[in-house]
Amino acid sequence: MNRLTTSWGAFTLTRHPEDPRDQLRAWDASDEYLLGRLAEDGTDLSGTVAVLGDRWGALVTALQAAGPGELVQISDSYLGREATRANLARAGAAPDAVRLLTTQDPPPERIDVLLVRVPKSLALLEDQLHRLAPAVHEGTVVVGTGMVKEIHTSTLRLFERILGPTRTSLAVKKARLIHTTPDPAVTPRPNPWPHRYDLPADTPAPGLPGLTVTNHAGVFCADRLDIGTRFLLANLPGGIGRVRVADLGCGNGVVGLAIALHEPDAELIFTDESYQAVASAEENFRTHVGDGRKAEFLVGDGLADVPDGSVDLVLNNPPFHTHQATTDRTARRMFTDARRALRPGGELWVIGNRHLGYHVTLRRIFGNSELVASDAKFVVLRAVRQAQGATAGGPKAR
Secondary structure (H helix, E strand, O other): OOEEEEOOEEEEOOOOOOOOOOOOOOOOHHHHHHHHHHHHHOOOOOOEEEEEOOOOOHHHHHHHHHOOOEEEEEEOEHHHHHHHHHHHHHOOOOOOOOEEEEOOOOOOOOEEEEEEEOOOOHHHHHHHHHHHHHHEEEEEEEEEEEEHHHOOHHHHHHHHHHOOOEEEOOOEOOEEEEEEOOOOOOOOOOOOOOEEEEOOOOOOOOOOOOOEEEEOOOOOOOOOOOHHHHHHHOOOEOOOOOOEEEEEOOOOOHHHHHHHHHOOOOEEEEEEOEHHHHHHHHHHHHHHOOOOOOEEEEEOOOOOOOOOOOEEEEEEOOOOEEOOEEOOHHHHHHHHHHHHHEEEEEEEEEEEEHHHOHHHHHHHHHOOOEEEEEOOOEEEEEEEOOOOOOOOOOOOEO
C-alpha cells in the first residue's frame, strides 16, 4: 500500500505517471526514518526547510502538514515534481504550501533545515551541496537519509568536505541517517560541475571527434562517452534530409548533436525528464551548432508535449533502472510514446543491451522490429510506425 503514516498524518502517495499495475511505492524506509526522527527530536521547522532529492514528494507532502515557515523542494526530476504536485493536492495542501525548485534554479538565500534524500548520482549530490552551502549557517540542521546500500564512505566525505563534521545513525529497516554539523570554517574546493571533456578522436560520427561537451552533474556517464552511445553513433540513420528528429531521453544530447551536424536540414527536439540533462544538451547544441538553428529543448514526460504524428525519426537509449529498481517500464512507455508522436512511416531507432529483449516489446507495440546492428553487448533496433497497407522502409544506417 502506498500510504505513509507519520506524526503529522497519513498520506496516500503515488509515483508519476500513476499506474495501478506499478508495484513500486512512492516512498521507502529512509523517508519514513527521516520523518520519524524529525518528529521525535522536535526539530524546529518554523524557518526555511529545504528538501533536496525528494523522489516522489513523500517528504514535503508530510512536512507541509507540520506547518513549517517556508518549505522548498529541490529536484532534478520532472516526473518527481509532477508526483509531488499530485501528492500535495491529494493531501489537501494549499497551492503555495511548497515552493518547487529545480536543480538549475537559484537555491534559497538562507536554509534553516536542510534535508537530503541521497541521490543515486554522487556527482549530483556534490554539485547541489556546493550550491546550497552558502545558504547554510552555523545553526542549520542538516540531515540526510538513504538506504544502507546508497550511503557510502564517499557520500559522507562529501557532506564533511563541503558542510562540516558528519556522522551516521544506526540502520533501521536497512535505512540510515546522516547528521552533519555545519562548520563556518570549512572552505570547500570549487564546485567541479558542470564537467567538460573532449570527445575522443575515434568518436564514430562526422563532426563530433574533438568537440568539447558539457555535462551538468547527474547526467548519465558525465565524464566520458559511454559505450552504448558510441555504438549508436556508429549506426545512426543517414541521408534523412529535411525531417523532424527527436532525441528521446537525450542526456547530454550528443546523439541529437551528431544528427544536427551531419544533417543540416534536420529539425531537432531534445527531451529528457532531467533538468540537468536538458541544460547539458542545450549548451552543447548552442556551442557547436549555434543559435540560428531551430531546435526545441523540453524537460518533460518523454514526448508528451509533442503533438501526435509530428515526428519523422525518434532516437532512444532508454534507461532500465528507476532509482534502485531494474525495470523495463520506462522503456515501454518511451516506445509507446514514440509510436504516438511518429507520423505513419516514421521510425524509432533504439540502442539497448542484448539481454533486455527490446525486439519483443517493439513488435508488440509497433508490429515490427528490425535488427540494424549488433555486437557482443548491444543491439540497435528499428521499428516503423506503419500506415495501413504500408511496408517498412526509410533511411538506413550510415
